[in-house]
Each structure stands twice: as structure tokens, then as C-alpha cells.
Amino acid sequence: MHLDRTIPRALNQxxxxxxxxxxxxxxxxxxxxxxxxxxxxxxxxxxxxxMTAPGWEECRRRVRALSWEELESHQxxxxxxxxxLHELLPMPARYITFLREPVARALSHYRMACRKNELSxxxxxxxxxxxxxxxxxxxxxxxxxxxxxxxLAGAEPDLPFGGCxxxxxxxxxxxxxxxxxxxxxxxxxDLSLLLLGRVCGWKWHFYVPDNVTPRKSASVSAKMEESIxxxxxxxxxxxxxxxxxxxxxxxxxxxxxxxxxxxxxTGNAIHQRLHIWRxxxxxxxxxxxxxxxxxxLEPGETATRSV
Numbered sequence: 100m101h102l103d104r105t106i107p108r109a110l111n112q113x114x115x116x117x118x119x120x121x122x123x124x125x126x127x128x129x130x131x132x133x134x135x136x137x138x139x140x141x142x143x144x145x146x147x148x149x150m151t152a153p154g155w156e157e158c159r160r161r162v163r164a165l166s167w168e169e170l171e172s173h174q175x176x177x178x179x180x181x182x183x184l185h186e187l188l189p190m191p192a193r194y195i196t197f198l199r200e201p202v203a204r205a206l207s208h209y210r211m212a213c214r215k216n217e218l219s220x221x222x223x224x225x226x227x228x229x230x231x232x233x234x235x236x237x238x239x240x241x242x243x244x245x246x247x248x249x250x251l252a253g254a255e256p257d258l259p260f261g262g263c264x265x266x267x268x269x270x271x272x273x274x275x276x277x278x279x280x281x282x283x284x285x286x287x288x289d290l291s292l293l294l295l296g297r298v299c300g301w302k303w304h305f306y307v308p309d310n311v312t313p314r315k316s317a318s319v320s321a322k323m324e325e326s327i328x329x330x331x332x333x334x335x336x337x338x339x340x341x342x343x344x345x346x347x348x349x350x351x352x353x354x355x356x357x358x359x360x361x362x363x364x365t366g367n368a369i370h371q372r373l374h375i376w377r378x379x380x381x382x383x384x385x386x387x388x389x390x391x392x393x394x395x396l397e398p399g400e401t402a403t404r405s406v
Contacts, residue, residue: 114191118177140174182253199285201334226326305370
């Protein structure tokens with residue numbers, strides 16, 4: 100039996116939050132902040148660790164199967180997904196996402212794949228081949244090929260390597276302008292959190308970076324970096340477009356935001372140090388801990404985002 104999607108008058112029609120999580124843009128670092136800012140409602144997770152057409156269709160089926168009571172109770176829909184989930188919801192929804200400088204994001208995803216043994220560190224990535232010899236790791240392949248444009252354009256998960264084009268970029272820009280309440284930048288993570296507070300009503304919460312990929316986990320040649328830059332021409336343009344939106348938003352809030360940013364960075368640096376100290380103390384005592392997945396800080400270093 101299919102749910103009648105006509106909205107009952109008694110249904111709370113406040114917009115739902117859809118967090119479109121793009122790989123390696125600090126989404127895991129945001130996880131705890133979603134919990135803290137949306138304590139009163141349930142969270143629907145896409146559970147798509149790998150973006151495949153069958154997985155995305157199964158996720159859509161789960162959304163369509165939600166009862167009215169479940170729709171009412173879910174405040175947040177979050178996880179890896181292409182744009183378009185709002186079309187399945189019978190009430191208003193607003194999107195949130197983070198973008199990252201495309202070459203840095205692609206390299207970070209490559210290093211993560213190597214660290215998790217999804218791809219061997221000596222695997223010959225070959226830009227002269229149609230799929231760069233990444234057929235064994237399709238999630239990485241799609242991510243490296245303009246993955247941010249694909250996501251915001253709502254491209255089908257089975258769009259082949261090299262299939263992203265100017266029409267996808269046009270759709271991505273249009274969707275960003277018309278459906279996204281906020282687009283943050285990973286390189287300005289702390290500032291993005293403060294802007295989220297202003298745009299979406301989030302409260303201040305310190306955080307510890309999670310799911311961070313050590314830079315030394317796999318080396319990449321300068322020639323390979325340049326090949327990635329050439330391949331990601333659409334992501335580079337989309338990122339430039341989003342950066343301009345971000346710059347205008349920062350300018351809108353002026354000096355007060357910059358002062359708050361300085362205060363937040365200082366407080367969060369102390370919070371991260373205390374977190375590391377507490378976990379080290381527990382480990383010395385043999386107590387079970389779940390430290391954030393991040394490399395140890397060097398003296399004088401403060402981590403502020405997922406890399």
C-alpha cells in the first residue's frame with residue numbers, strides 16, 4: 100500500500116533539513132553537531148557508504164515507505180546522496196552541504212581509499228586510460244571525476260567516469276541557488292559553522308575533527324595532481340561559484356562575525372586539546388575509548404577540519 104502524500108492539515112510543515120554529504124568535505128566532523136542541534140527529532144540516514152544505483156534506489160524506497168508519524172518525527176535527512184531527495188518528501192525541505200577545493204578533496208579521497216585498503220597504495224592510476232584504471236574502486240572514480248558537481252546536479256549514481264558535462268554544472272549551480280539554505284567551505288570550517296548559526300539557527304558547539312586522512316598515507320606526483328585538476332574543470336568552476344556566495348555572506352555579517360570567529364577558534368583549540376588529553380588519560384588507565392579518527396597533532400598545531 101502506498102502512502103497518500105497529501106499533507107494532513109495537522110502535520111507540522113516546518114522545513115526538513117537535508118544534509119547532502121559529499122565525500123571528504125568534513126561531513127563526519129559535522130555528525131555530532133547535527134545531534135546537538137536537532138535533539139528533538141529523529142535523523143534519517145541514507146546509509147550509502149558507496150554511491151550505487153541499486154543503493155540509491157533502496158534509499159528512495161525507504162523514504163517512500165515512511166509513515167506520516169515517521170515523517171513527522173524526522174527532522175534531518177542526511178548522508179551521501181545525489182541531489183533530489185526533497186522530491187520524495189510531502190513537506191518543504193532545505194538543503195545544507197559543504198564543498199571543498201576539488202584537487203585537495205580528490206587527493207584526500209584517494210588517500211582514504213588507500214588507507215582503508217579499498218585501493219592498494221601502489222595501484223597504477225593511469226590518466227591515459229578511459230577510467231584511469233579505477234574500475235576496481237567505482238566510488239573513488241566517480242568522486243575524482245567532478246564528484247561535487249555530480250552530487251549537486253543530481254546525476255544518477257551510474258553516470259560513467261568522464262560523463263560529467265557542462266549541463267551537469269549548469270544544474271548544480273541552479274540547484275545551489277534555488278534549493279540550498281547553506282553551502283559551507285571545508286577550508287573555512289569554523290567560519291562556516293558560525294554562518295550556519297546565523298542562517299539555520301544552529302547554536303555554538305565545539306567539535307573534534309573526525310575521519311581525518313593522514314597526508315602521508317599515499318604519495319601523489321605533481322603530474323597526477325595536474326591531471327586531477329584538468330579532469331575536475333566543472334568542480335573547479337562550481338567551487339569558485341560557491342566561494343563567491345560564501346564571500347558575500349561573510350561580508351554581510353561584517354566585523355561582528357570576524358570577532359566571533361576569532362573567539363570560537365581559540366575556544367575550540369582548547370576543547371580539542373582537552374579531548375586529546377582526556378582520551379590519552381583513559382588509554383593509560385586501560386579504559387575503552389573511541390578517539391576521533393585523526394592523526395596526532397604536532398606541537399603548536401590545531402586541527403580545524405577533516406582532510
